[in-house]
Amino acid sequence: MLLSLCLVWLVYESGASQEVKTAKSGKWELSGRVQVQHLYNTSVSGDSTFTNQGFRIRRGRLKIKAKISKWITGKLQMEVRDNSPRLKDAEAKLKLSKRVYFRFGQFKVPVWREELRSSGKLLLVERGPAAAFLAHNLLAARHIGAEFGAELGEQVSIIVNWSNGAGEGGREDAGRSKSGQINNGKMLATRINVAVSRQVEVGLSAAANRLGNTIAASGLDNRGTHWVIAPDFGIYLPSGVIVEGGLALGTLDKKPQGSAEDRRFLLFDIAGSFRQKLAAPRESLAxxxxxxxxxxxxxxxxxxDLSDDESLVVRFGPAVYFGRQARLQVNGEIISPT
Structure with a gap:
């Protein structure tokens, strides 16, 4: 049994973003987000290589949004907490009509409802292990590619995404080798979301990622396809209750993994929160x-196909809000491998 307590979760995102306008140009907005965390993990017996019972900057983001024209927008987001800043989002978006758009660059592929939530709007401190599993196996999170999206009326939206399927990328010049994950296949991901009512949404995501490479000198070909199908739902009640959940079924091909057999996986996640506004802000409590x-x-x-390798994770905890842009959240996490 593993018990992990995250004691501090502070989020700040500029609500009154800095706006810059120059002659004959569009509008630019600059904002940022800082998330400070304190972690205590009972499974860490030695703390020489892990930050435990200490503070850390979990996220330090800087984001720039640009409105070039009525039809063209852009976004650039960087993780700036490290000595070597890392690119998170870099996209250009073209509005083709009132309900149709096209965008390209690096951003999240349309898989898994929780993964599509901004890190500053998660129901719990971190995304769950189901989202982490999909991201680790290159079936969710950020990739480099292009995407079409359309709204069919007021209730239905459809997204089709075509990406490298290699996750977040560093600097990459045409014709030069990549410094990170090498994948000369491609990933196709699609999502449909239906607003059943003002309070209930259901969605269905699917992705197929052609991974691996061929090496001419040795005749090696380890290409194979990972795939996933993931239905999900969201319930958003005026009383302050939010419930979101999802189920994922898929297969990891044996060739890219170098294993003897394909791995069929099953993921399930459900999370909910209840928020209660106070009658008035407490000045004595910031x-x-x-x-x-x-x-x-x-x-x-x-x-x-294997027994005794599954795990159940329970996450829970309270939070207090200081306006719309900041919160202090305490989460406990219990992991029970069978």
Whole structure:
């Protein structure tokens, strides 16, 4: 049994972003987000290589949004907390009509409802292990590619994404070798989301990632396709209750993994929160104006053909809000491998 407590979760994102206008140009907005965390993990017996019982900057983001014209926008987001800043989002978006868009660059592929939430708007401190499993196996999170999206009326939206399927990329020049994950295949991901009512949404995501490479000198070909199908739902009640969940079924091809057999996986995640606004902000408590409690369950079965390799994770904890842009959240996490 593993018990991990995350004691501090502070989020700040500039609500009144710096706006810059120059003659004959569009509009630029600059904003940022800082998330400070304190971690205590009972599974860490030695702390020489892990930051435990200490503070860390979990995220330090700088984001620039640009409106070039009525039809063209752009976004650039960087992780700036490290000595070597890392690119997170870099996209250009073209509005083709009132309900149709095309964008290209690096951004999140349309898979898994929780993954598509901004890190500053997660129900719990971190995304669950199901989202982490999909991202680790290059079936979710950020990739470099292009995307079409369309709204069919007021209730239905469809997204089709075509990407490298190699995750976030560093600097890459045409014709030169890549410094990170090498994947000369491609990933196709699609999502449909239906607003059943003002309070209920259901979605279905699917992705197929052709991974691996061929090496002419040795005749090696380790190409294979990972795939996933993931239905999900969201419930958003006026009372302050939010419930989101999803199920993922898929297969990891044996060739890119170098294993003897394909791995069939099963993932399940459900999380909810209840937020209650106070009658008035508490000036003696830095303007605290709302309290919240969140609870989540995750089940990860990485290989359905093997027994005793699945895990159940329970995450829970309260939060207090100081306006719309800052919160202090305490989360406990219990991991129970069978």
């Amino acid at each position: 303007g605290m104006d709302a309290v919240e409690f969140a609870l989540g369950f995750s089940f990860v079965e990485p290989n359905r």
